[in-house]
Amino acid sequence: MSELPGELLYTEEHEWLRQEEDGSVTIGITDHAQAALGDLVYVELPEVGAELDAGDEMAVVESVKAASDVYAPVGGTVLEVNSDLADDPEKINSDPYGDGWIVRMQPNDLDESNTMDPDAYQELLDSLED
Amino acid sequence: MGKRTPLYQSHVDGGAKIVDFGGWDMPLHYGSQIEEHHAVRRKAGMFDVSHMTVVDVAGADAQRFLQRLLANDVAKLKTEGRALYSCMLTPEGGVIDDLIAYYRGPQRYRVVVNAATRDKDMAWIDRQADAFDVAVDERPQLAMIAMQGPEARDLAVPLVGIEWREAARDLSPFCALETDTMFIARTGYTGEDGWEIMLPGEAAADFWRQCVDVGIRPCGLGARDTLRLEAAMNLYGNDMDESTSPLVSGLGWTVAWEPADRDFIGRSALESVRGDSSKPRFVGLILEGKGVLRNHQRVVVAGHGEGEITSGGFSPTLERSIALARVPAGDYDKAQVDIRGRLLDVRVVRPPFVRNGKSCIDL
Structure with a gap:
């Protein structure tokens, strides 16, 4: 498996967050998550402007295998969604940390206690191996 | 193991x-x-x-x-x-x-x-x-x-x-x-x-x-x-x-x-x-819009009752979601499926969907 991008934060739900300079956060799912899901065929995105609490269902990613909820890792307002995913959900498979981003949010309070740095997330991944 | x-x-x-x-x-x-x-x-x-x-x-x-x-x-x-x-x-x-x-x-x-x-x-x-x-x-x-x-x-x-x-x-x-x-x-x-x-x-x-x-x-x-x-x-x-x-x-x-x-x-x-003409039909469904039909989702047929998807998924050949479903008896070609609380339109078709590399359905 490829190395984790060092500038991102990670969650136990296998999501990543990138803190942007304007104070917003971009959110996606990790390479581990996309590999576990298999080929993605549909992504259900939230409305721009939606107010979410941390833990709310934010998006649904559906692969050939199953539907999987993506939960908001922080509370806040949805600023932008990756509408390219409507036609090209497989961007999440091919570029999970780049073109496969899902949502950009304005967080109410970015509480980093629920996120991990790359080393901690790598440890979590290692613990999931057989 | x-x-x-x-x-x-x-x-x-x-x-x-x-x-x-x-x-x-x-x-x-x-x-x-x-x-x-x-x-x-x-x-x-x-x-x-x-x-x-x-x-x-x-x-x-x-x-x-x-x-x-x-x-x-x-x-x-x-x-x-x-x-x-x-x-x-x-x-x-x-x-x-x-x-x-x-x-x-x-x-x-x-x-x-x-x-x-x-x-x-x-x-x-x-x-x-x-x-x-x-x-x-x-x-x-x-x-x-x-x-x-x-x-x-x-x-x-x-x-x-x-x-x-x-x-x-x-x-x-x-x-x-x-x-x-x-x-x-x-x-x-x-x-x-x-x-x-x-x-x-x-x-x-x-x-x-x-x-x-x-x-x-x-x-x-x-x-x-x-x-x-x-x-x-x-x-x-x-x-x-x-x-x-x-x-x-x-x-x-x-x-x-x-x-x-x-x-x-x-x-x-x-x-x-x-x-028995009142026994359920076994049919194919094609989702009209985007989304994925899944096993056990509820099928709602206006005026006829409800049924259930028995096998649902994404068709790579048709690039649409398809399903097999057991639905109420009756003559109809439209229904709706409950996907996470929303009723989405499906077409009721006679299976199969694909044979020998070709679509059997007019999309």
Whole structure:
């Protein structure tokens, strides 16, 4: 498996967050998550402007295998969604940390206690191996 | 750790993602399920189906026994190698399993049943066999490889022993041929042409490698499921089980009513609902918009009632979501499906969705 991008934060739900300079956060799912899901065929995105609490269902990613909820890792307002995913959900498979981003949010309070740095997330991944 | 087929190491070496399937460690895909799906529709792919249960039935009463055990009639099989798809029913008319029966010669048959139902199938078959002069022998040492796709047979012919190649090439659909080492059947579960080959387990890995070398792509059980869904081939446990009869599962065509005095198990139960016009329909659904239909989602038919998706998923060939569903009786071609609380429009169609690489539905 490829190395984790060092500038991102990670969650136990296998999501990543990138803190942007304007104070917003971009959110996606990790390479581990996309590999576990298999080929993605549909992504259900939230409305721009939606107010979410941390833990709310934010998006649904559906692969050939199953539907999987993506939960908001922080509370806040949805600023932008990756509408390219409507036609090209497989961007999440091919570029999970780049073109496969899902949502950009304005967080109410970015509480980093629920996120991990790359080393901690790598440890979590290692613990999931057989 | 689950049970492993003779091809387990071939899958691991090929980069397969291994998952549990009915107690077996089987390949889900080797990287991309969708690419494997397209390989079968457009060229050739192969599946390890060695986990399926092969049972040989032979003895003076073999035909009479299978005529009692199966809802389809093995007496239709008159020439060696002919095959027949059938359900095996409970006395109440529920489906214990679906299977293929091959006629190998007078009073000799080979039956292939599902892997996940092996234990109950064998218990049932053994129990029914008590009253007949028949030997029931499982053949767990056989491996089974399904090679499917428009080019699969052409690619595989050279891998057959030279003296059997012509016969293998000339094999008709739903017929089988036995060579010195292989049982080659022109059958499958994808809606494409191809073969299912049984061979000794110890020869399987070498044969698999030869198939790879001639250009047949290894495919996992994930692609097998999307292919069979497009072809509208039923999956036991999803589309039918012991609580449903073949008559409400799109399998009425597999029940041989004639001769009327053939008393197969489940017959009287089926007779009682045979002409019942209020029994549910078994149909195909196509989602009009974006999203994915999934097993067990609720189908709402205005003015008729509700039904349920028995198998749903994404069709890589149609690039739409499709499903098989059991829905209320009635004449209609539109319905809605409850996906996470929202009712989305679906078209009700007659399956299959795809056969021989082509859509059967006007999208």
